[in-house]
Amino acid sequence: MLAELSIKNFAIIESLTLSFDKGLTVLTGETGAGKSIIIDAISLLAGGRGSSEFVRFGEKRAEIEGLFLIDDETHPCIEKCRDFGIDITDGMVILRRDITANGKSICRVNGKLVTIAILREIGRLLVDIHGQHDNQELMDESRHLFLLDEYGSDEIQKAKEIYVQLYRKFLDIKQRLKRLTENEQEMAHRLDLIQFQLKEIEDANLEPEEDVKLQEERKKIVNFEKVFKALQNAYDALQGEQRGLDWLGLAMSHLEDVSNINEKLHEMSEALSNHYYIIEDLTYQLRNELDQLEFDPQRLDIIEERLNEINHLKRKYGQSVEEILQYAAKIEEEIETIQNRDSHLHTLREELESIQKDLLVEAENVSKLRKKWAKKLIQQIKEELKALYMDKTTFDVKFLQDVTEVKFTQDGIDQVEFYLSTNPGEPLKPLAKVASGGELSRIMLAMKSIFSKHQGITSIIFDEVDTGVSGRVAQAIGEKIYRVSEGSQVLCITHLPQVAAMADHHLYISKETIDGRTKTHVKTLNEEEKIKEIGRMIAGVEVTELTKQHAKELLKMAFQVKSS
Structure with missing residues (x-):
């Protein structure tokens, strides 16, 4: 509120x-x-x-x-x-x-x-604001189908979910068919383009995460001197006479001499011994790392050249090597489809025909449920209008389906509009054309008293x-x-x-x-x-x-x- x-x-x-x-x-x-x-x-x-x-x-x-x-x-x-x-x-x-x-x-x-x-x-x-002459949701015929579905609640919604899943597959197949039946000249141009793109990617011989690995290697080479000095200085500070390990060893020896006097000294001696051996092991690792360090300026040139090549492909086909390879797989499949166009057209047309039949069944099921709930809505609105002294008013929910051609939409095959007649003997007219101020107020209020319960x-x-x-x-x-x-x-x-x-x-x-x-x-x-x-x-x-x-x-x- x-x-x-x-x-x-x-x-x-x-x-x-x-x-x-x-x-x-x-x-x-x-x-x-x-x-x-x-x-x-x-x-x-x-x-x-x-x-x-x-x-x-x-x-x-x-x-x-x-x-x-x-x-x-x-x-x-x-x-x-x-x-x-x-x-x-x-x-x-x-x-x-x-x-x-x-x-x-x-x-x-x-x-x-x-x-x-x-x-x-x-x-x-x-907020839902209603004025006497406002163009409200209830007066907008394009919203009437939505209101009926809201009124039908879970029953219509569940049926629509099944329909929508099929409808998405239906649209996907139609789109693929459209691409395959486009102008042959455009198709030939498209084939030339994606064949060129695939060859360019294949010639690069990309490996998964290659760009990440090369950037890491490049970083090491660029920072070689800095890393070498840091490792050498750290090693020199620990190893040698009168250096870190030497002093730690001396401290360990002194503590060992008194470690049997009490428990606390024993624990301190053991702790120092453990740390001494850990640092001694770390010293060996520093030495090994120094021995393995190599500076190869030619390797840096090779890496830079390869990264430039990969970045050129990234600008055209994806933000990473993985995306480039995914794009290559996608256009490879498209090339195969275009080259075997007739075979794919036949398969897609069969799939479309099959899914259309299933889609029609689900659409008719949704339509059947809507008509059931429409009858309930008509009766309820009649009761609401009667309470507002409009018992002579006739309300109807019109289903405006095209009898010549079934058209599938996101909402099914139905077009719905609310119709009304406020006087006996007068024909039903679209709700949006009801003009009398007092009558319009009561009709809107009657409908709002029903729909407000379903709209939240x-x-x-x-x-x-x-x-x-x-x-x-x-x-x-x-x-x-x-x-x-x-x-x-x-x-x-x-x-x-x-x-x-x-x-x-x-x-x-x-x-x-x-x-x-x-x-x-x-x-x-x-x-x-x-x-x-x-x-x-x-x-x-x-x-x-x-x-x-x-x-x-x-x-x-x-x-x-x-x-x-």
Whole structure:
């Protein structure tokens, strides 16, 4: 959920910090007080389009920061952040966006600088904002198949995984076929090129890790003088009369004379003896290493020449000898394929035909499952709409398959679009073309109450989606929004007292003018203040005792609905 929001120098907001809780939070207040500005700030935080117009007049930048708490370790936002190398500690995700006066945006997630595109990808998994006329996901027909698959949950997902594995093999074979059936002249040019490349690599007679071994040998030769002096000086310091070993031997002899007096002297004598023999052995090793050292300037020239040859091949075929040899193996296989093109074409066509049959079986299985879940979705949406007094509305999930040709895609063979008819006798039309404001609000709310359970969105925001409705419909919308808040945190801007009465938390937005500048204020209302504010929403400016009674009655009814 969105736990805290900090806004600074944004539109008419000078500085504002808000804390939010789980459940349903409503924001009310007079028109123009800044309710929608708060939602705009959250929208920008989630990757919305920014503009210098958002920066408060006379300031250099606007700053927006939001703290989101995620208590589900499997939430898709956590995996998405890991994909972008963003650390998440204790389930906290902090989104920050600064907009400068010249329109530039600076975005951060948990302190790491990110692009707006990355901020948007993460933000859409945390916040879902709905306005009355916004082009929302539910109104985008290209997203309807995804929503149906989300609704079908694990059953559709498992079937899709099997299909996708086959689909990847199918694409691979198609790509190989395409390469083999390209223009013959291009194929001949390609064959000449890779034959030349293979000969160049083979003529080099490369050995695995040859470059690493040569660099080590080169390092030894280049540092010969330094190594020789160090070994010689170390040997001279240890070996010889009045040198290191000589003095150690004398110390060992003195300790041996008294080692039988007590246990401690005996242990010290033994320890010194052990170290003496270890250093004596090391002295022999130094002598052997000195005897084996050879300086061959001609060998250095040979190594340099070979490394230059290998580096030339690296620039063309790989970053290491292993990569060069792998590339050689790959083009050798390609040469064999091109030279035996007809035979390979026949084999690939047989493989493609076989996998196409299997792919069609799996695609039809996914399609069958989708149609099963589509029927359940149609029935559930019908029930949701009935509760919103749209029982005459007809909803359908249309499968728009091409009957003339089966087209395989990443998602199968289905094209899905949601259709709707709001009046009896009227034909079903694409959901995106439903235009009535009040009807659109209820349809969106009915669908969101279903899909929000399957999408894992932590915070859902409704920006005046209740516009254009009143009476019993307003009451039904309030109850429906509250039902959505049972599964996700909901923030709702409303002008309807029926919706405000259902709130778990009520924030009142107001503005005042100080020194010629407008400032926005937010106050959390207590029970008495809720009654007064709901009374204002019912009656307008003047709140009478009768109005307060109506407000109390609304709150009482809301409490009964929530308790049930």
